[in-house]
Every structure is written in structure tokens, then in C-alpha cells.
Amino acid sequence: MIVRLFGVMIMLGLMASTSTAAPKSATDKVVDTFMELDTNHSDSVSYAEYKAMVDQRARSRFKTMDTNRDNEVSEDEYREFWRKTKAKWYRLKR
Secondary structure, eight states, X not given: OHHHHHHHHHHHHHHHHHHHSXXXXXXXXXXXXXXXXXXXXXXXXXXXXXXXXXXXXHHHHXXXXXXXXXXXXXHHHHHHHIIIIITTTOOOOO
């Protein structure tokens, strides 16, 4: 009996908390994602925390471009990278 009562109380609490929460806007979602960079939980993102993310993305992007793994990106490698992945997202002004 007590277990059932406890279960019902938990269920009601979950229902109450989810029904009163306003849906997040697109901006809220972007800000939440940005704040995930706050690795030391200081409620703000330091330059070092931001730069760590940028560096990780740059390393990943460079590795994708450097198809022969010689730690250099040739014109042909970059051209192929652009053709496959970037041209669909960016339109250069002519």
C-alpha cells in the first residue's frame, strides 16, 4: 500500500512539473547548448572553455580534410572537401 502511494505521488509530481514548463524557444535551445561548454559549472563560459570547443572542432574538420593523413591539406584535398561537404551550405557571391 505504501509503495503504491509513493508511486502515485511520484507520478503526480512528474505530471505537475512537466505540464507547467513552458516550451523552449529556438534561442533557449541554442543558449542551453552553448552553456554546456561551461565545464567547471561557473554559470558562465570562459574563453578557455570556448576555445577548447573551437580547437576540437578545428582538429576534427582538419582530419576530415586531410584524407591521406600527412598532417597537411593539399589544394586537391580541400577542393574535394569543399565539393562534398561545404558547397551545399555556402553560396559564394558572384
